[in-house]
Every structure is written in structure tokens, then in C-alpha cells.
Amino acid sequence: MRRTALVLLLALLAAAVLAALRPGSSYAAQDREQSWAPASRTHPAGTDALGRDRLTRVAVAALLGLAGAASAAAGATGIAAGVGVLAAFGPKILAGPLLLVCDSFLALPWLFLLMMVRAGLPLQTAPLVSAAATFLILALLGWPACARAVHAGASAMRRADWMIQGRAAGLRATQLMGRHLLPRMLPLLIPQLLISVPVFLIAEANLGTLGLGVAEPLPSWGSMLLELDNSALLASSHWVYLPVALLIAFLVLLELCVTEA
């Protein structure tokens, strides 16, 4: 099942790359005489209100969203691993404050915090940089839950036989961590990483639906899902469902990969 999900996920990604790189396609070009155009050879999924090719925009949004979410997930998992391991293996005096910081972060109203941070970005920030900043903020705010799990897992390994033997053998802390702890932590970290991808994907889409995600003209899932807020548009074209259908497909496939992992 996991293999099938992975294959389908890769196939979708490959299709998105092909759609985004189609000759003559552009996610930003406005063909103002082709507003809300139906599906055609030039525009296989029709166009949006400003006459932009919907397929290209959906493909770019998918690639951008997944790349951003995966990077944010990697960053958040990295921070979580560092903090969790430090709290478990570091000086005892450090563990309490670190876990307190985790809990404080968990209690933060992250959506409002995100909105505040986004509002504080320089206004002339290029759309791609603002997208990167959005995912960076998500990573910086999204690590504490994972850090808690890592801390629990790492604490269990603290008194493991292999750890005591390693210490007795005179291995340095870095050797212990790199050679022995990290490989044993991977079964915990990989699912945490995989879980974070759809979480960040949804978080960015949420911000986008509030109009605070990726800036125009860059497409994002959030900005395209905004179209679904208008029932009149749903009646006019079935292609407005394409972004949400793809998002659900990606989420289901990611979920399957995580479950199997």
C-alpha cells in the first residue's frame, strides 16, 4: 500500500512538473480576453478570473506547496530533534526550561502569531521570498509538539544497555549521538517529518484562504481554494474544484505513506 501511495505521489508530482513546464505556459500571464474560459487545448483546465491558465497555476501551487511544506517539515523536525535530544541528554538544569519553552510555544495562538509576523515582513518582499518566509515561520512555530515526542523517545534510550556500554567504552557524546542515537531515533523522526508535511501544507492553505499566504501573482493552494467560497463560481465551472481535488489527493497519499511508515 505504501509503495502504491508513493508511486502515485511521485506520478502526481511528475505530472505537476510537466504541466508547469509546458511550453508557453505561465502562471502569471493574464489573457484578459479569456477570463473564466472553459477547458480547451490551450488551457486544458480553463482559466481563472484574470484569464490565467488554471492547470499551470495548480501545478505550480502544488509544487511550491509541497516543496515549502517538506522544507518546513525538515526544518521543524531538525529543531525538534535538537531540542528533544538536548532536553533528554543535556544538563538536567536545561531540560526543565527547554520543555517549558516547548509548552509555551504549544500554547501560542499560532495563527494570530503568523498573521502578525507576515504583517511585519517588509512590503517589497518578492512573492517567492514571502512564500519562503511563510514556510520558515511555519517551521519556527511548528517544532514543539515534535520536540515533546522526541524528548520522550530519547529519554527512554538514556538508560538503554547500548548507551551505558557506549559510555563505558569511552565514546564521546558526539560519537554516541551520531553513530548510535540518531539511527535509533530515525523510526521516530521519519514519521514526525512525514506527519508535519500535510500539517504545514494545510497551514499554508489556511493562511492563503485568509489572504495572508503566498503573494500574487505566485499561485498557492490557499488562494485558489478561496474561489470555493463563492457558490456562484462553483456552478459556473467544475474546474474550480481541481485545486481542492489535488490537495485532497496529496493529503491522502501523504497520510498513507505516514501510516505505513
Place this chain on the structure above:
Amino acid sequence: MKPIRDDHNWRGWRVIGWRGWRLALVIAALTTGLLIASPMHAQSGSGGVAWAIKYDPKTFDPAKVDDQASELVRYLTGGVLLRINRHTQEVEPSLASSWTIAPDGRTLVFHLRAGLRFSDGSALTSADAAWSIRRVLAPATAAPVAEEFLTPGGVTVETPDPLTVIVHLPRRVVSIGRVFDEIAIEPQNRASEGRVTAGPYVVAEYERGQFVRLERNPHYWKHDPGGAQLPYLPSIRLDIVANPEQEQVRFVRGQYQFLGGISPEYFDLLARTQPQSAHDLGPSLNTEQLWFNQAAAAPLPAYEKQWFASTAFRVAISEAIHRQDLARLAYSGHATPAYGFISPANKVWFDAHLDVPREDVAAANVALAKAGFYRSGATLYDASGHAVRFSILTNAGNAAREKMATLIQQDLAAIGITVTVVTLDFPALIDRLMHTENYEACILGLANVDPDPDSMMNLWLSSSPNHQWNPSEKTPATPWEAAIDAAMQAQASATGMEGRRQAVDRVQQIVATEQPFIYLVYPNALYAVSPALAGVDLTVLAPGPVWNIESLRWQKGKR
């Protein structure tokens, strides 16, 4: 009869028993209770009409109205001495049968109709009118409308007889008649928050967050030509519904008779499915505009301030914007390109002969070159070599504004300018506009309720905090802003209409020449009205299709 699952019966399903009935009865009773309490089942009475308002009225006290929902309730319930006819846009007598204003504009005499009564049957005399006016003027009431008297403390009111009210003003107030459209007459010393009124309806019931129910005033002074008591409709239910989708569904089901503030896309859908209900009245009084930050204290680089202060730069931007595309794509054609602050819907003040910069990309390029800007490749540079790039702010969640900003982004790319579109939540946006002044350009709209340009005084005077491109100037920063100040003061002090018109036309021309606001579109007034109603006379002025509520009635056989 729907079977319920019985775990003690191995066959799985059986017909409902007594215990099941008891449960079902309890559930039914609870459900009915909930439904009765829900807005959909708040009875407006047989033959009544209903529509939705977005939020609860903040107050039912007509003197303290400061929001749209409260204003609507005041309009439907309040009896006023003078009423602005929303169709002709002229002031007409209402509770007053006639009124005069002295040549110096400082004394107003109102003659009340004979036999006026409040909704509880008590007589309405000049004492009630004087008390209501004094109450509005009293500082303790903090009535927003008091400001329109300019010096409310100096206003005195006399009642020489039960049918005459004389108001003395310390100084002339332009269009003073319009102010009395906002002063509801209440029974002396019995402020009732809309429960006892001299208008067409009274507040009968209010459930917070759910609905307001109004009932016909049986003693309303108006009668139709046949002598029948107005209003025709016995009751009105205003449901509090924040979700426009819900509102639209209820209109289509026939539960609501009016729909306002419709999105252009939904309007098109409605026009296809119920063409007789959908009405596009053309341009409203509202405007959508782009402006550059010209505040001296703005934390912007000096070269950017120089661009924004340059008339040639602003005019070139205006010429590069394709307003027809904004109206067609951002509003699905339900907007009208705008070139000035007074909309064609404003019959009295619109100037059709303004000399305005029209779309002309070639002219924009020439103007920029003359002003020292030059192109290198696809990028425009100023004389000191800075690439011309700026951000346009707008509020998140307004689809039309976001689309306009994206269209302008491409329009300006054609003259070598790079634009970043930034959407912010409203509080963050206002913070940048009003407090930090840390922004370059902004797109927002202005909702104009009053067609009289005097109501825009706080926008045009350079000393005003609402003078958005450069708020609260100690002295006008430019000669043309000084000229606007002078012309606005002139229209406020002119004694004749011709003098006022000349002054307002002058302001319109200065704004068109200098482009401190680059007007983009006038969104059209879009309404949906049940075709079962007769007597509908649609107008763009608030409260839109219900402005003549007393004359609306059901068509025969439609209800």
C-alpha cells in the same frame, strides 16, 4: 414511521415502542423549540417581508446611531421633519408639512402637519420635535449627527405654537435640511429606543444575534392616494446573518424579499436563474481608489517620496491603468470605470465635462520620460538610477480589490514598474495607514452615503486626519492642496447653489489634474428584489430598495 435500533431485539429493527416515542417526543419538542428560536422561524407575521442584516444593530436609540444596521432600523422606524427623497435626491417635507430657511441660512422654521400621532396614539407636537432636536444637540447624548451642526452648543430651538418649530443656528450650515433626515422625532421625555415612533414601523421584538422584528405603526401619518393607511406591509423581519451564502439561499427559497451587497459572480448566477429578481442599477456612489503615500514623516526613502510627490508620476500611473479591465474582470462587468470622486449616480454634483487623464500607455511613457525617468530593458529607473518598484497594500479577503491589484501589477509592468501586491488583515492595514505611515501605495474604497460633497469635507481638507495621502497637514503641503482647501471652504460658505457648484467643480478638476487619488471604479449597485412585491422604486442611495418601504406591497395573488 422511521424504525429505531433496539439492541434487545435480535431481529435488529422493530417499530418504535412507547419508550422510543417518549424520546422522540422530547427530541421533537427540543427541535421545535430550537427552530422557533432560530431566525428562520422568527415569525414576521402574515404578509410581512424579511431580509438580512450582517450584524446586530448597536443601538435602537435613534439619536445614537453610528452603524449601518442601526441606521436602517432608524430609517424604518423614525419619523423625521424632512426626508431626502432617495430617488430625486432632494429634501422633502415629512412630519413637517413645510419649512423655510432664512436668507442668512441661520434660522429654520418647520410647520408640522396637523393631527400627527405617535405609534402609541399620543399626539405629536412641536414640543416633541424640539425635545428630540435638543436631545441630539446635548453633549450628554453624544449623538454623531450633532457634529453636522458645526457648533451644536450654540443652536437654540423655539416652539411658538404646537405646530411650529424654529431652529436658530449660530452660523450657517450648508445643506442643513439633509441633517434633519437623521433626527427622529420621539415623544418628549420618553425616549423609547424605537418602541414608540412616528415613522412607518416600530420595534416589536429583538433577539440578540437572531432577528429584529418591526411592526406597522397604526398611526403613521401617510396615506395612499386612495386614502388607505400606509405602510401596506404589516411587519418586517431583519434576520442577523453574517454569511452571505446563507442569505442568498434564503432569498432563492423565497424566505427573504431583498438582497443587497451581492457579489458580482452571484449576481450573474441570479440574473441567469431569476432574471426578474436581479437589478444592476449601474454605478453606486462608492468609489475604489489607489493612492500613494505622500506623508512627509513616512519612513520611506527620499527618492520614493519624490516619485509619489510628482504629479507627472501619478498621472502616468493613472494613464497606464486599464480601468475597463478592472471593471470587467474584477467585478464581472458590474462596475463602472472611475475618473473622479463624484459618481455619475450623484445626479446633482457629477461633472461630466472634467478633463481627466484617460488610459494611454504611450502618453504615460512620454510623461515619465519628461519627468526624468528612463527605461533600461524592461525596468524603469528614475533620474538618480533607482529602479522604480513599490508595493500596493490592500485588505485581505476582498476578492475584487485583490484582483484589481493583480491587474494593476501587470498594467504597470508594461511601463517598466515592478509592483508587489501585499494583502494584510484590516487592523494591520489601518495601523500602517494611520499610525506608522509605513506603506507606499494602497487600494481601498470609500462608501459614500450622502451625495452632498460637503460630507466629504473631512477627506479633502489638508488638516484632516482622513486626508489619506498626507493626513493632518499643519499647512497645505502643495499649492493645489491649498486650492482644494479654499474651494471646499468656499462651497461650505457659498449662499447660492451656483456658487457651491462652481467650487465643487473646481475641486473635482484639481483632483483630476493632480491625481492624489487615482480613482479606479465605481462598483455598481446590485440588488435582488422579490418580483412578488409591487411599488418597488430602486435607487442607489441607502437604504436601497426599501427607501420607500411604506409604498411596498404584495402583488395580488403572490402572497
